[in-house]
Amino acid sequence: MTQFNYYMPSRILFGKGKLNEFINYLPGKKALIVTSAGPSMRKYGYLGRVEELLTKANVPYVIFDKILPNPIKVHIMEGAALAKKNNCDFVIGLGGGSSIDASKSIAVMTTNPGDYWDYISGGSGKGLPVPHAPLPIVAITTTAGTGTEADPWTVVTKEETNEKIGFGYAGTFPTLSVVDPDLMMSVPSHLTAYQGFDALFHATEGYIANIATPVSDMYALKSIELIGKYLATAVNDGSNEEARAMVALANTLSGFVESTSSCISEHSLEHALSAHHPELAHGAGLIMISKEYYTFFAEKGTEKMVDMAKALGVKEAKEPMDFVRALVDLQKSCHVADLKMSDYNVDKDNFEKYAENARHTMGGLFNFDPSPISPEDAAGILARSYN
Numbered sequence: 001m002t003q004f005n006y007y008m009p010s011r012i013l014f015g016k017g018k019l020n021e022f023i024n025y026l027p028g029k030k031a032l033i034v035t036s037a038g039p040s041m042r043k044y045g046y047l048g049r050v051e052e053l054l055t056k057a058n059v060p061y062v063i064f065d066k067i068l069p070n071p072i073k074v075h076i077m078e079g080a081a082l083a084k085k086n087n088c089d090f091v092i093g094l095g096g097g098s099s100i101d102a103s104k105s106i107a108v109m110t111t112n113p114g115d116y117w118d119y120i121s122g123g124s125g126k127g128l129p130v131p132h133a134p135l136p137i138v139a140i141t142t143t144a145g146t147g148t149e150a151d152p153w154t155v156v157t158k159e160e161t162n163e164k165i166g167f168g169y170a171g172t173f174p175t176l177s178v179v180d181p182d183l184m185m186s187v188p189s190h191l192t193a194y195q196g197f198d199a200l201f202h203a204t205e206g207y208i209a210n211i212a213t214p215v216s217d218m219y220a221l222k223s224i225e226l227i228g229k230y231l232a233t234a235v236n237d238g239s240n241e242e243a244r245a246m247v248a249l250a251n252t253l254s255g256f257v258e259s260t261s262s263c264i265s266e267h268s269l270e271h272a273l274s275a276h277h278p279e280l281a282h283g284a285g286l287i288m289i290s291k292e293y294y295t296f297f298a299e300k301g302t303e304k305m306v307d308m309a310k311a312l313g314v315k316e317a318k319e320p321m322d323f324v325r326a327l328v329d330l331q332k333s334c335h336v337a338d339l340k341m342s343d344y345n346v347d348k349d350n351f352e353k354y355a356e357n358a359r360h361t362m363g364g365l366f367n368f369d370p371s372p373i374s375p376e377d378a379a380g381i382l383a384r385s386y387n
């Protein structure tokens with residue numbers, strides 16, 4: 001018998017121009033705006049627009065703009081100290097997944113004692129329960145990649161130990177999320193591709209996960225279908241508003257999948273790679289291992305992959321490998337089929353170590369794989385993905 005718990009508490013404002021409405025739903029009186037260290041939020045005027053809207057609404061704010069593409073623990077502690085010092089009573093994550101994830105972790109550490117890693121399960125984390133509710137979280141996403149605006153997850157790296165670990169629970173869902181494709185028009189082509197494939201894999205992993213439910217399946221297939229139809233257009237013509245909006249929708253739907261099913265070990269393996277090679281974008285890392293990863297499950301006879309091939313547009317799909325072929329075709333259309341680990345100085349002698357790291361830090365996700373992956377299998381997937 002099917003059984004599941006469904007909890008999806010975020011208010012989501014979706015669509016062109018929706019940023020203007022977010023001040024109607026603010027969950028507090030003073031904001032900490034958490035955003036990236038790079039220049040793009042200022043350059044494209046997104047930070048300016050948020051500041052202007054807050055000022056108009058008489059809501060004071062403090063800006064913390066140090067977040068790196070792979071957020072690090074020291075910045076979580078620093079952001080939380082800034083929020084405390086200024087008596088901020090909610091956070092706004094503005095930017096891509098890294099800024100929004102960091103805002104969630106900062107929201108937790110603003111109201112809770114100790115060190116962020118005290119609450120992390122996996123690796124050297126202590127896995128303690130979080131005693132106090134985090135600050136309310138507002139997510140304003142400027143990319144279509146992580147689904148973080150529609151899920152409770154945040155990924156932070158502890159640099160000293162190369163541990164890149166996801167964390168989240170019911171308290172870290174955003175209270176309010178804005179998904180306004182107008183804020184995504186400036187994302188460069190290659191990042192549009194990396195982020196779009198990240199969204200795709202949240203949906204495909206959640207679809208074949210052994211804890212998928214009828215609800216997560218519905219979100220996953222729609223997300224896969226939208227990526228199949230629109231991602232290549234968004235990559236090849238960033239000014240196409242419809243394609244941007246549909247990829248944004250696919251990404252939000254895949255966030256629902258992460259909230260109602262789960263990512264599986266593809267994400268654990270990628271985190272091990274990018275924890276050791278922080279310059280490797282998460283989506284690019286996933287793309288590099290995806291062909292071999294899904295081939296592994298195709299060979300295990302994972303029948304649900306036939307549905308995924310159909311969702312990607314292969315109407316006559318009959319066997320799991322049809323999904324792998326459709327995936328590679330989509331990667332070619334998005335100019336990311338030839339990404340190389342060697343370009344990021346990944347050392348092929350380290351794959352056993354990375355497979356071990358994946359299990360040590362994010363081992364829980366292996367429990368949701370549709371069939372078991374041994375440490376040797378995992379190292380083999382990485383090794384076959386190397387070029």
Ligand SMILES: [Zn+2]
Pocket residue numbers: 146198202267282
């Ligand atoms: Zn991801």
